[in-house]
Amino acid sequence: xxxxxxxxxxxxxxxxxxxxxxxxxxxxxxxxxxxxxxxxxxxxxxxxxxxxxxxxxxxxxxxxxxxxxxxxxxxxxxxxxxxxxxxxxxxxxxxxxxxxxxxxxxxxxxxxxxxxxxxxxxxxxxxxxxxxxxxxxxxxxxxxxxxxxxxxxxxxxxxxxxxxxxxxxxxxxxxxxxxxxxxxxxxxxxxxxxxxxxxxxxxxxxxxxxxxxxxxxxxxxxxxxxxxxxxxxxxxxxxxxxxxxxxxxxxxxx
Amino acid sequence: xxxxxxxxxxxxxxxxxxxxxxxxxxxxxxxxxxxxxxxxxxxxxxxxxxxxxxxxxxxxxxxxxxxxxxxxxxxxxxxxxxxxxxxxxxxxxxxxxxxxxxxxxxxxxxxxxxxxxxxxxxxxxxxxxxxxxxxxxxxxxxxxxxxxxxxxxxxxxxxxxxxxxxxxxxxxxxxxxxxxxxxxxxxxxxxxxxxxxxxxxxxxxxxxxxxxxxxxxxxxxxxxxxxxxxxxxxxxxxxxxxxxxxxxxxxxxxxxxxxxxxxxxxxxxxxxxxxxxxxxxxxxxxxxxxxxxxxxxxxxxxxxx
Numbered sequence: 001x002x003x004x005x006x007x008x009x010x011x012x013x014x015x016x017x018x019x020x021x022x023x024x025x026x027x028x029x030x031x032x033x034x035x036x037x038x039x040x041x042x043x044x045x046x047x048x049x050x051x052x053x054x055x056x057x058x059x060x061x062x063x064x065x066x067x068x069x070x071x072x073x074x075x076x077x078x079x080x081x082x083x084x085x086x087x088x089x090x091x092x093x094x095x096x097x098x099x100x101x102x103x104x105x106x107x108x109x110x111x112x113x114x115x116x117x118x119x120x121x122x123x124x125x126x127x128x129x130x131x132x133x134x135x136x137x138x139x140x141x142x143x144x145x146x147x148x149x150x151x152x153x154x155x156x157x158x159x160x161x162x163x164x165x166x167x168x169x170x171x172x173x174x175x176x177x178x179x180x181x182x183x184x185x186x187x188x189x190x191x192x193x194x195x196x197x198x199x200x201x202x203x204x205x206x207x208x209x210x211x212x213x214x215x216x217x218x219x220x221x222x223x224x225x226x227x228x229x230x231x232x233x234x235x236x237x238x239x240x241x242x243x244x245x246x247x248x249x250x251x252x253x254x
Numbered sequence: 255x256x257x258x259x260x261x262x263x264x265x266x267x268x269x270x271x272x273x274x275x276x277x278x279x280x281x282x283x284x285x286x287x288x289x290x291x292x293x294x295x296x297x298x299x300x301x302x303x304x305x306x307x308x309x310x311x312x313x314x315x316x317x318x319x320x321x322x323x324x325x326x327x328x329x330x331x332x333x334x335x336x337x338x339x340x341x342x343x344x345x346x347x348x349x350x351x352x353x354x355x356x357x358x359x360x361x362x363x364x365x366x367x368x369x370x371x372x373x374x375x376x377x378x379x380x381x382x383x384x385x386x387x388x389x390x391x392x393x394x395x396x397x398x399x400x401x402x403x404x405x406x407x408x409x410x411x412x413x414x415x416x417x418x419x420x421x422x423x424x425x426x427x428x429x430x431x432x433x434x435x436x437x438x439x440x441x442x443x444x445x446x447x448x449x450x451x452x453x454x455x456x457x458x459x460x461x462x463x464x465x466x467x468x469x470x471x472x473x474x475x476x477x478x479x480x481x482x483x484x485x486x487x488x489x490x491x492x493x494x495x496x497x498x499x500x501x502x503x504x505x506x507x508x509x510x511x512x513x514x515x516x517x518x519x520x521x522x523x524x525x526x527x528x529x530x531x532x533x534x535x536x537x538x539x540x541x542x543x544x545x546x547x548x549x550x551x552x553x554x555x556x557x558x559x
Contacts, residue, residue: 046418047389092416146292172416173444175291175459176547177554180506187489201418202445204508226509237508239419239447246420 007070010037012164012195013058017067020053027053029218030067035211037163040186040196042206045215046246051199054215055166058197060084072163085114088157088194091168095153098142102133105141106156113160127155147178154185164195171202183208203239214242217251255318257282257407257438258303264311265298265461272298273461276312280407280440280454285433287452288442289546295461296442297337300411303440304334316407330358333405335396337412337442343385347376347395350384351402358403369398372428390421397428408432410441414448426451446547457550464553469546476544476552478502481522482510485534494532500524505551512548 007014013035020028028050035041045051056062058071060080069076072086096105103124110120128134131151141149150170158165167186171179183205190196198209206212206226213223222229222245226238235241258280265273273295280286288296301307303316305325314321316328341350348362351373355362366373376394379387384395393413400408410429414422426448429439441452449455450469457464457472465472483504485491492511495504500520504513515521522539529537544552 046420047416169416173292173412175554176446176551177505178291183506201416201422203419207508208506242419243423246418249420 007073008034011035011070012037012039013041013069013071013197015058015067015069018054018057018064018069019066020050020057020062021065026218028057028064031218031220033213033220033223035164035195035197037195038190038193039211040190040198040209042209042212043197043199043215044206044212044242045199046249048251049215049246049249050218051215052168055168055197055199059087059089059166086163088113088160088162088165089168090153090157090165090170092150092170092172093168096141096149096156099140101138101140102128102144102152103137105152106159109156110159113162115160123159127159131155145175146173147175147182150174151178151182151185154182154189158189158194161192162194164197165189167196167198169199169201171200171205179205203237203242206238206242212238214245216245216249221245221248255282256280257284258286258314258316258440260299260303260312260314262312263299263302263309263314265295265302265307265309271461273302273309276461276463278456278463278466280438282438283433283436284453285429285439285441285451287449287455288440288458289444289446289449289455289550290442290458291444294458296458297411298461299458300334300336300409300440300442304332304409305329330403331405332407332409333400333403334409335400335411335413337415341384341392341396341399344383346381346383347387348380350395351398354399355402360403362402365402365404368404369401371431372401373398389417390424393417393421393425394428401432406437408437408439408441410439412442412444414443414445422448446545446550449546455546457546457553459550459554464550472546472549473544476549478514478517478552480542480544480548481513481515481525482507482538482540482542483513483525483529484510484536484538485529486536487534491529491534494529494534498525498528500528503552505548507547512542512544514552 011034015031015033018028018031031054043051057064057076058069060076060083063077071083074082106124107120128137171182186196211225213220229241233241233244235244256279260276260278263273263276276299290296302309302321303314305321305328317331319327351362372394376391414425433439452469454468456466492504492506495501495511495513500516502514502516504511526537526539
């Protein structure tokens with residue numbers, strides 16, 4: 001077992017042999033990796049490879065069967081409440097409340113994540129200005145185009161300046177131009193020191209990550225920078241890398 | 255006879271113009287792709303063609319039957335796989351298939367051949383409840399249920415959304431096999447890379463078709479030279495490119511930025527000199543063929559600044 005003092009300060013995620021079993025089925029099999037501060041880390045894998053299970057453990061939502069992991073310096077088994085305070089989370093499926101106005105959504109999440117009361121109004125205006133959404137402050141979220149919702153959802157997920165933000169397929173179905181604007185928001189967040197942990201099925205987006213891991217059958221089959229992965233596998237792009245590695249999957253879909 | 259033909263279809267939901275001026279023709283045995291983001295109107299068009307809602311304007315027919323007058327006939331010849339998972343979660347794989355067969359007054363045994371290729375992949379799990387299947391298997395079961403009455407036209411609304419690249423490739427292989435059997439397919443997708451697998455495509459945004467043609471012709475229609483630009487600092491490179499007045503558009507595309515230049519104002523040599531001046535290292539500028547996503551962004555004319 002590793003103790004807290006052994007976690008290097010610049011590592012925001014440290015996982016050692018993290019494993020999760022459901023009955024006889026090993027969904028996540030001895031996962032070991034580290035993610036540095038301000039890094040954009042792509043977490044790729046085929047459907048059913050174990051990505052969601054791993055992500056749920058790192059967010060403190062599901063307890064591991066064995067192994068250990070530290071997120072923002074906290075133990076995922078014993079300090080889940082502390083972890084929840086310093087992470088942000090956004091997925092394609094659920095992000096904002098459709099029946100609340102834009103400012104109400106920001107207000108709600110800011111409150112949940114404990115942003116000081118006196119700061120909320122000012123920071124809300126700053127955020128809307130940065131996104132160019134000032135005119136939509138009073139609009140219901142359901143009236144916004146999908147791409148705007150996703151940009152707003154991301155901004156809300158990092159409104160409390162978390163140490164790390166988990167993004168689960170944030171750009172699925174989004175317009176190509178907006179998809180690129182979304183990635184620019186990711187870059188800005190990373191430049192401010194927020195670590196970004198992202199899953200995606202768009203392989204061009206894998207190229208935007210500092211490092212990428214590819215999960216196959218519950219374990220990490222490869223982990224490196226996109227350039228190194230392409231060189232190692234003599235692949236012309238990340239799509240090719242993904243196909244070469246994911247083809248090794250033996251586990252039949254259950 | 256075209257499998258599907260639509261002429262100037264329009265549809266409003268309250269004040270929202272969901273579709274306007276939509277015309278398309280899907281030839282017999284063709285795969286026709288509707289390519290566009292969420293909210294573009296793809297599902298509304300499917301619902302009109304599947305006779306589930308009425309258009310406000312225009313006419314459409316499927317297999318020669320009018321979507322309004324002959325709606326009952328259309329329902330017999332069309333297989334429809336809606337975007338959201340459409341199966342009964344509490345029924346098993348086999349029960350779902352049997353149910354859909356009985357709705358169309360047939361049986362699984364009678365039409366087994368038409369689903370055999372795909373059904374065999376999920377048959378080992380035929381007694382599992384549909385709700386407990388993985389994403390890829392649900393997709394295969396839904397396709398079987400849409401095929402069990404031997405339709406001549408298939409409507410597939412975003413069958414590959416949220417599906418990983420390997421399973422997406424498999425799914426398209428299945429579609430190619432259905433095409434060989436003479437089934438006409440209208441399929442929608444937000445993944446631009448799937449466009450090249452279609453015979454013809456329509457790029458759709460905000461309820462309108464930006465363009466309809468073969469993927470090859472759409473790419474030929476890209477009306478400027480396209481350059482791929484790389485350096486050691488891709489993020490700074492993107493902002494520097496946008497600051498150059500000779501640059502007309504610049505977008506991140508995987509491991510390179512795709513750039514078009516203003517005619518007469520800037521050429522690739524000028525650009526190379528400009529980037530060297532800004533201390534970019536390992537600058538690489540190459541002329542490339544555009545892809546469908548480049549075309550979509552050029553046609554949608556959105557500026558990203």
